[in-house]
Amino acid sequence: MSKSESNFLRVKCGDCGNQQIVFDxxxxxxxxxxxxxxxxxxxxxxxxxxxxxxxVMD
Ligand SMILES: [Zn+2]
Numbered sequence: 001m002s003k004s005e006s007n008f009l010r011v012k013c014g015d016c017g018n019q020q021i022v023f024d025x026x027x028x029x030x031x032x033x034x035x036x037x038x039x040x041x042x043x044x045x046x047x048x049x050x051x052x053x054x055x056v057m058d
Contacts, residue, residue, distance in 0.1 A: 007058075011039050011051035019054060023047075 006025040012018070018034040026047050030040035039051040 007056050009053050010055040010057060011049065012054050013037055013039060013051055024049060
């Protein structure tokens with residue numbers, strides 16, 4: 001069992017309220033599937049969550 005800091009997160013789009021699941025170590029940026037607002041920004045392997053985090057999933 002590896003200890004990982006990677007998680008799936010349920011986030012809420014600040015613009016349209018859509019909730020979707022994102023990976024916090026996504027290799028690329030993630031956008032809201034409804035309105036296209038950035039939810040995760042990729043910074044060279046480390047992701048910055050720019051949406052509201054609702055829940056951290058195991
Ligand atoms: Zn949205």
